[in-house]
Amino acid sequence: MxxxxxxxxxxxxxxxxxxxxxxxxxxxxxxxxxxxxxxEDLAALYARLGLTRSVIVQGAAHGTDNSAMLDAIASSGGRxxxxxxxxxxxxxxxxxxxxxxxxxxxxxxxxxxxxARPDLGFFRRTVDRIAPLGWHAQIHLDAADxxxxxxxxxxxxxxxxxxxxxxxDAAGGVDQPVFRALLEQARRxxxxxxxxxxxxxxxxxAPFHDALPFxxxxxxxxxxxxxxxxxxxxxxxxxxxxxxxTLLDLLPLMADEAGLHRLLVTNPARLYGF
Numbered sequence: 644m645x646x647x648x649x650x651x652x653x654x655x656x657x658x659x660x661x662x663x664x665x666x667x668x669x670x671x672x673x674x675x676x677x678x679x680x681x682x683e684d685l686a687a688l689y690a691r692l693g694l695t696r697s698v699i700v701q702g703a704a705h706g707t708d709n710s711a712m713l714d715a716i717a718s719s720g721g722r723x724x725x726x727x728x729x730x731x732x733x734x735x736x737x738x739x740x741x742x743x744x745x746x747x748x749x750x751x752x753x754x755x756x757x758x759a760r761p762d763l764g765f766f767r768r769t770v771d772r773i774a775p776l777g778w779h780a781q782i783h784l785d786a787a788d789x790x791x792x793x794x795x796x797x798x799x800x801x802x803x804x805x806x807x808x809x810x811x812d813a814a815g816g817v818d819q820p821v822f823r824a825l826l827e828q829a830r831r832x833x834x835x836x837x838x839x840x841x842x843x844x845x846x847x848x849a850p851f852h853d854a855l856p857f858x859x860x861x862x863x864x865x866x867x868x869x870x871x872x873x874x875x876x877x878x879x880x881x882x883x884x885x886x887x888x889t890l891l892d893l894l895p896l897m898a899d900e901a902g903l904h905r906l907l908v909t910n911p912a913r914l915y916g917f
Contacts (some may be wrong), residue, residue, distance in 0.1 A: 645692060645888035647895050650904055654696035654911035657806065657839045657872025660685055660706055660715055667714075670706030674756075677704050680876040684717035688764050688875055692891055698872065698915055700781070701728040709741065716745035724915040726750050726781050731765060735772075735818055744777050747868030747915050748804070749773055753784040753792065756879065763795065774801050779835070780916070786811045786821040793824065802833045802914070807874070808861060813853040814846035817860055829865045835914060836861050838906070839872040841893055848882040858897045866902060870911045 662669070662679035669676060685697065697719070699712045707728045709778050716723045725746045729738070749769055753760050770780055779802035784792065789809050796803065809825040816822075828834045838861055841854035871894065877884045884890065894903055911917065 645891045647892050649693045649891070649894075650908055651694050652912070652917070653693070653907040654698065654870070654915070654917070655689070655692075655873050655875070656698045656870035656911045656915070657692045657700055657837050658685060658697060659700055659702040659878070660711055660873040661702055661876070661878075662711065667705065667708070667711035668771060669704045670708065673704045674707065675704055675879060677702070677876065677878050681711070682718060683870075685715065685875065688873070688887060691889060694873075694874075696911065696915075696917055697723045698726060698747075698870075698911065699723060700726045702878070703728070703752060704878075707733070709744075709746070713744045713746075722917075728752075729769065731768075738772065738776060741857070742778075746778070746781040748781050750781040750783060753782065753788050754810070757786060766795070770801060772800065775900070779804055781806065784809065788816070789821045789824040789828070796828055796834075799833065802835060804835040804837060804870075804914070805829075806837050808836065808838055808844050808857050810840065810843055811857060812846060813844050813857065814854070817856050822857065822860075826860060826864050829861055829868070832868075834865070835870065835910075836865065836867040837872055838862060838869050838897065839874050841890060842874075842877070842880060842882045842884050845882055849885065851893060852896070855893065856898055858893075862898050862902055862906065866905055867910060869906055870914060871906050 661677040707730045709727045712725045726748045727746045781804045781808040811822045830835050838858040841851040844854040845851040
């Protein structure tokens with residue numbers, strides 16, 4: 644059982660659902676095949692952790708078929724939002740349908756291990772197309788990309804969200820160049836950062852305390868533009884997460900009560916439109 648109790652309307656701003664594959668098949672050509680973890684599994688997790696709101700991020704195993712995510716949002720009574728994966732085949736009507744279904748952004752996966760880095764032309768076109776909807780770009784990248792893609796990030800005029808503290812390696816310390824580059828982005832008025840993925844940042848494993856200096860630095864740099872998420876169900880992990888309470892219990896070590904209320908309630912309500 645978790646020691647920390649989240650405030651009312653606390654939001655898990657980064658999670659995934661997969662399947663069940665019998666109803667929502669996985670994409671052909673996917674780079675991984677997850678276990679079924681549907682909306683019922685997510686609801687059971689939230690009942691245990693005391694979380695109310697959720698942002699479901701479309702997983703690459705489902706490709707651009709966002710059906711499972713949309714189904715979960717539709718059954719949530721307004722408590723869930725979504726971040727979609729899309730392709731050039733999505734016309735304006737398709738984007739509007741996603742918006743009406745609760746989608747508030749598009750995820751762009753630059754991480755190399757998923758072998759699906761977007762063409763920069765597609766990235767720029769899509770950013771232009773989603774701007775009128777008020778959506779944001781969610782950026783999933785490797786730490787080195789914070790420097791390689793700096794020009795692309797600097798050019799963004801819509802809000803953008805960097806996943807999992809930029810996937811920096813805690814072994815490099817908070818003074819490493821890639822983390823300094825992340826802090827520079829975090830100070831921009833349209834940049835948000837997810838202080839999620841402590842298990843991915845940690846160099847030593849559970850209870851992932853070596854990720855805390857990075858989370859604290861990001862919260863200090865942009866207290867009104869940080870959000871947090873479980874990353875359930877933890878596919879392709881660096882370190883196994885045996886129980887999500889381990890991640891939840893890191894929260895009071897990251898910020899004081901007022902900071903946690905911003906992180907879990909106020910900030911996600913503003914970003915995702917709860």
